[in-house]
Amino acid sequence: MKKTLIAASLLGLASGSAFASKARLTALGQNTDDNFYVKDSRSVFYNAAYVNHFANMMITEWGADSSSLDTSGSPKAEGGAFKTAGNMTYGVYFGNESNTGALVRLAAESTDNDLLKADNVLNLFVAGDAWNMKWGAGFLYSNNKEEYATPTNDKEESNMAVRLGAIGSNWEGFANVSLKGESKTKESPNPQEFNGDLGLHVGGAYLMGDNKFVVSYKTLSWKQKNALHTTEVEGSYSLIHAGFGNTKDLGSGTTILTQLYYEGTTVEGKFTSNPAELKHMVVPVTVGFETKANDWLTWRGSVKHNLLGTVEQKNILRATAGADQNVTNTFAGTLANVFGTDAAFDTAGSTKKGTLTNKTTVAGGASLVFGKMSVDGSIGTTTTGGLNFNTLLTRVGVNYWF
Amino acid sequence: MKKQIVIATGLAVLSTSAYATKARMDALGQDSDQGSFYIQDTRNIFRNAAHVNTFKNYVATEWGTSNNDDDSTTAPHAEGGFFREMGSFAYGVYFGNEAGANNDRRDGGSLGYAGAVTVGAANFVYHDNALDLFFGGDMGVQWGARLHYASNNNEVSGSPKAEQSALGLGLGIVMGDLEASANLGLSDESKEGAAAGAKFDNTGMDVNLSYGLGDMTVFAGYDADTIKYVSGTGAAEVKSERTTLEAGVAKTHEVSSTARVTAALSYKNVKSTDTPATGTATEVTTNQLPLWLTYEAEANSWLTLRGSVGQAVIVNTEETKTATTDKKTQPNQTAVNAGATLSFGKLKVDGSIGTTTAGRLNLDTVMTRVGVHYWF
Numbered sequence: 001m002k003k004t005l006i007a008a009s010l011l012g013l014a015s016g017s018a019f020a021s022k023a024r025l026t027a028l029g030q031n032t033d034d035n036f037y038v039k040d041s042r043s044v045f046y047n048a049a050y051v052n053h054f055a056n057m058m059i060t061e062w063g064a065d066s067s068s069l070d071t072s073g074s075p076k077a078e079g080g081a082f083k084t085a086g087n088m089t090y091g092v093y094f095g096n097e098s099n100t101g102a103l104v105r106l107a108a109e110s111t112d113n114d115l116l117k118a119d120n121v122l123n124l125f126v127a128g129d130a131w132n133m134k135w136g137a138g139f140l141y142s143n144n145k146e147e148y149a150t151p152t153n154d155k156e157e158s159n160m161a162v163r164l165g166a167i168g169s170n171w172e173g174f175a176n177v178s179l180k181g182e183s184k185t186k187e188s189p190n191p192q193e194f195n196g197d198l199g200l201h202v203g204g205a206y207l208m209g210d211n212k213f214v215v216s217y218k219t220l221s222w223k224q225k226n227a228l229h230t231t232e233v234e235g236s237y238s239l240i241h242a243g244f245g246n247t248k249d250l251g252s253g254t255t256i257l258t259q260l261y262y263e264g265t266t267v268e269g270k271f272t273s274n275p276a277e278l279k280h281m282v283v284p285v286t287v288g289f290e291t292k293a294n295d296w297l298t299w300r301g302s303v304k305h306n307l308l309g310t311v312e313q314k315n316i317l318r319a320t321a322g323a324d325q326n327v328t329n330t331f332a333g334t335l336a337n338v339f340g341t342d343a344a345f346d347t348a349g350s351t352k353k354g355t356l357t358n359k360t361t362v363a364g365g366a367s368l369v370f371g372k373m374s375v376d377g378s379i380g381t382t383t384t385g386g387l388n389f390n391t392l393l394t395r396v397g398v399n400y401w402f
Numbered sequence: 403m404k405k406q407i408v409i410a411t412g413l414a415v416l417s418t419s420a421y422a423t424k425a426r427m428d429a430l431g432q433d434s435d436q437g438s439f440y441i442q443d444t445r446n447i448f449r450n451a452a453h454v455n456t457f458k459n460y461v462a463t464e465w466g467t468s469n470n471d472d473d474s475t476t477a478p479h480a481e482g483g484f485f486r487e488m489g490s491f492a493y494g495v496y497f498g499n500e501a502g503a504n505n506d507r508r509d510g511g512s513l514g515y516a517g518a519v520t521v522g523a524a525n526f527v528y529h530d531n532a533l534d535l536f537f538g539g540d541m542g543v544q545w546g547a548r549l550h551y552a553s554n555n556n557e558v559s560g561s562p563k564a565e566q567s568a569l570g571l572g573l574g575i576v577m578g579d580l581e582a583s584a585n586l587g588l589s590d591e592s593k594e595g596a597a598a599g600a601k602f603d604n605t606g607m608d609v610n611l612s613y614g615l616g617d618m619t620v621f622a623g624y625d626a627d628t629i630k631y632v633s634g635t636g637a638a639e640v641k642s643e644r645t646t647l648e649a650g651v652a653k654t655h656e657v658s659s660t661a662r663v664t665a666a667l668s669y670k671n672v673k674s675t676d677t678p679a680t681g682t683a684t685e686v687t688t689n690q691l692p693l694w695l696t697y698e699a700e701a702n703s704w705l706t707l708r709g710s711v712g713q714a715v716i717v718n719t720e721e722t723k724t725a726t727t728d729k730k731t732q733p734n735q736t737a738v739n740a741g742a743t744l745s746f747g748k749l750k751v752d753g754s755i756g757t758t759t760a761g762r763l764n765l766d767t768v769m770t771r772v773g774v775h776y777w778f
Contacts, residue, residue: 058663058695058697059711060710060711060740061761062738062740062760062763063738063760064760064761065735065736065737066734074760074761075760075761076736077711077737077738077760078736078738079695079711079736079738080695080711081663081665081695092693092695094693094711094715094736095711095713095736119731119733119734119735120713120714120718120731120733120734120735120736121736122713122715144718144730144731144733145729145730145731146729146730146731147728147729147730148726148728149726149727149728150726370699370702370705370707371702372657372661372699373697373699373701375707375763377763389765390764390765390766391762391763391765391766392763392765393762394761395761395762396756396761396762396763398709398740400663400697400699400707400709402655402657402661402697402699
């Protein structure tokens with residue numbers, strides 16, 4: 001019983017008053033897709049069993065309806081709801097578009113924005129309680145196309161994935177499998193293709209007191225063709241994560257969290273000449289807090305610092321644009337944004353390695369709480385170092401527990 | 403029976419301190435012109451005039467500009483009116499409702515519904531200074547009628563007299579759980595001004611049906627609009643048509659007397675056809691299965707928050723047919739809306755929030771599309 005209680009407290013605030021948004025995770029220095037150490041409704045996307053913890057709530061993330069990547073500065077609209085019916089909890093969620101999926105499709109383009117990215121994504125969830133554990137399953141689906149009278153201009157994309165997860169008294173495990181990920185354009189003179197092979201994200205966690213130990217492995221491979229490389233090229237993405245987090249409940253609605261993990265990412269493009277490779281490795285330490293200032297206001301913040309951080313690129317962006325160039329400038333720029341702008345990318349060359357620079361980051365956020373409703377947002381993002389009342393909250397998420 | 407009492411109580415609470423603005427409808431993912439099939443709001447009187455019996459004794463104002471552009475969330479139009487009961491009858495007067503007026507399409511060079519033919523010309527007089535008169539009664543069955551009227555002209559010496567006139571009629575009933583209504587645009591013409599014999603003819607009609615089944619509502623609506631444009635005497639007519647068919651079901655969960663969540667799934671087909679004077683017509687047809695999730699709750703005694711998220715699921719196509727046919731999925735169909743009401747007793751200020759910059763809560767523009775209503 002004690003372990004269960006400890007595990008429950010480690011996993012976050014009580015679900016009845018829990019917060020649930022990308023802004024919250026960003027403020028706590030977490031990844032909005034794989035938030036292993038902080039319980040949040042976003043957790044359902046890496047471990048579907050968390051649907052049990054977020055029953056009877058609606059989530060809306062404010063943002064634009066656009067085709068660009070979701071970022072804190074330009075968030076995309078998404079949201080959904082989870083509802084209990086009998087012994088099960090069901091959920092539907094719109095618009096959660098993986099930035100990883102968009103990134104690897106960008107890699108396959110020879111011309112910017114020619115390949116359709118995952119759009120109008122639908123996630124369905126079901127979860128329940130059995131065999132002394134909570135289980136959950138999810139299904140992801142998207143299918144978009146453009147068919148023209150001249151079929152040579154046709155485009156299509158489709159995605160299908162299955163999520164499985166389980167949470168025990170002091171452990172959790174998950175497996176998310178990408179069954180299909182394709183995007184093709186026949187548009188002359190640059191037909192392009194991205195054909196994803198089986199993708200897998202597996203992992204688990206063990207709870208020991210206030211500590212949570214996590215391991216996770218994500219891998220995706222694909223085949224691509226474009227005007228720069230008309231012969232099929234294999235590409236791959238892999239991410240290994242191992243670490244631990246400590247969450248201390250200090251009482252009075254205050255929680256302190258600390259994390260330390262290793263995360264190594266490798267992106268490869270097996271081009272016939274000049275095979276490209278990106279290796280990114282970080283060991284960040286994060287210290288964060290979340291505290292109820294009063295009945296209607298919760299503050300949170302974090303500081304994150306890389307103890308180690310390197311990025312190495314080989315042939316991502318060669319010196320001469322055109323036939324000799326492996327990827328578009330947009331992809332190279334996106335890689336720089338995702339993995340850190342660094343000297344490794346600034347200078348086009350065959351191989352470059354360097355330390356990730358300027359990696360001490362501070363984030364802040366707040367929740368305005370109105371009974372069963374909370375308005376979460378990031379703060380201090382519009383003017384660095386400033387608290388701006390003109391734009392009080394960015395990346396706003398509104399949650400309602402019913 | 404118990405469920406009906408609870409729902410009726412919820413609706414009654416909402417109607418006595420009810421909400422009543424385009425901003426609320428926008429925030430809940432509904433049609434801001436004609437209101438909702440399944441969410442009570444005073445905008446519903448424009449879909450079913452019988453609701454003049456449901457919502458009475460209030461004044462409503464929608465903040466906005468006075469110009470010739472169509473009303474939109476980012477550039478709303480000024481409009482408003484008052485509604486009062488009179489024994490078992492109710493009546494109302496509303497100014498400035500230009501829904502369906504197609505004023506943007508009267509502008510020079512403007513295109514029809516399918517975006518393929520020109521249907522507007524310079525100097526057409528706009529459908530402006532509109533007046534809607536409502537009258538209804540409740541004799542067991544609620545009934546209502548709406549008369550829409552507008553008349554404007556512009557006489558410039560040496561030029562043909564440019565004029566515009568419009569007449570519309572709305573009829574509706576509410577009989578227990580059944581609601582039925584029809585709205586007819588009997589006439590809406592702008593004549594001359596652009597050139598002798600130039601004419602912009604804008605007509606439309608819609609019929610609506612809904613039936614309550616406990617906490618569920620089944621609904622269907624059909625809307626047909628036609629624009630006919632003649633550029634001058636002897637010129638051939640250009641036509642633009644649009645039909646909208648929507649049918650669906652909504653389920654409302656009354657969380658409490660002051661909070662509710664709703665899920666609605668519908669099938670929506672919109673067909674726009676532009677027929678030029680000569681040549682091939684262009685037809686654009688969209689088919690969607692939108693799923694909307696909405697919430698609305700009183701956060702405290704002075705603040706109500708609402709929001710919605712919706713997306714077309716499974717079915718989401720757009721087909722453009724000219725001499726050839728192109729077909730595609732409509733992109734970026736995930737939409738999130740939010741709004742709030744500030745309540746000061748019987749005075750309420752509604753608005754949309756988070757619309758100025760996507761994803762942000764701006765305090766310099768706290769609310770947009772503001773509507774203020776007072777219940778007496």
